[in-house]
Amino acid sequence: MQGGITLLTGDASYIKKMNRSLILSKIIEHNLISRAHLAKITGLNKATVSVQVSDLLSEELIIETQQEHKNLGRRPIMLSINPQGGFVLGIDLDKRSIAFTLSTINGTPVQTNSIELHSSDYDVILKLLVKQIEDYKQQCVHTRYGLAGVVIGIHGIVNNDEMIYFVPQHRWQNINLKEDLMNEIGINVIIENNANLCSFAERVFQYHQCENLLSISLYSGIGLGIMVNGESLKGYHGYAGEIGHMIIVPDGKPCSCGNLGCWEQYASELSFYKQLAENNNKPDLRCEEIKSLLLEKEQNTCHQLDQYIKYLAIGLNNIINLYNPEILVVNSELLRMIPNAVDKIKVYLTSNISHYYELIISELGNKACVMGACALAIKNFLDISELCLTINEENK
């Protein structure tokens, strides 16, 4: 029991809600499942399952399908989440672009788009978001639940009340995007830090059983999403995980936070690309040029990459010592381009003290935030405590 509240055993509506949550989460996890199998894996009796399923069918949250087989005759009626019941929208609000993914409520993305940002002006971006969300809402009106939820990933500090405390890249402070959007569009909006959404995505789509998972995103800054005992760990205000501002070089490079020598000045992708541009005397290095420099294995680039990985490993070593993670996911499009990146990092992780079970480069890459946003919107809409989804071809 949490908070000292005593649960009355006769609290039927509470128990019914818990059973509903359990049944829905098992239907979405299995994709197709029979009533009998549901009863078996939930431990609920068949009558309870039957009543709940009947409610969910009338609410159009689930559908029945019966597959015929010519040799085996009738197969049991299978249940699945109604893919046309409604949709959710995941949004990744980054520095130079906003990515949108519309997903069915069973986790299949159906539409994605990305808009370039040429302004950091809050009112301009708010207007743009309202317009986009309204357009998506219109697309979903034919369904029972329409656009059932919107989750926005913010590359900055978001507090536990979903207020945006600070977005360094846009210089936003104390902004209530949630309220501003909900006033305009009348849909439930959740605001969450991007690194938290990345770690959530890893758990929902990749590592279902992992209770202690850390996801480190290395893009323009560095964010850490922490899952401990299967739950997001956000800290007292909600600001935990600002690991990019851990000082690793005393009196080192200046950082936008006001300190010197922060980790993200050495180990974010942006820091690597800045240095690469400087070394090659090309202020605007294009993606193709970066790729060819890395693939050519030019000596200076190799040396720079080695230094970068060394600084990356210093921070990882510190994080491992703090959390003793089961799975440590490093999310980076740069490292995805580098063969044997994990082995290269491990060269610098030689301490006898720091322990982890597995170090992995994220397969979700820069889609993790928006996928985590869709997953959180689904979890919130279905009101379930556990969500496991499988990546299908559309996700890739």
Ligand SMILES: [Zn+2]
């Ligand atoms: Zn800093």
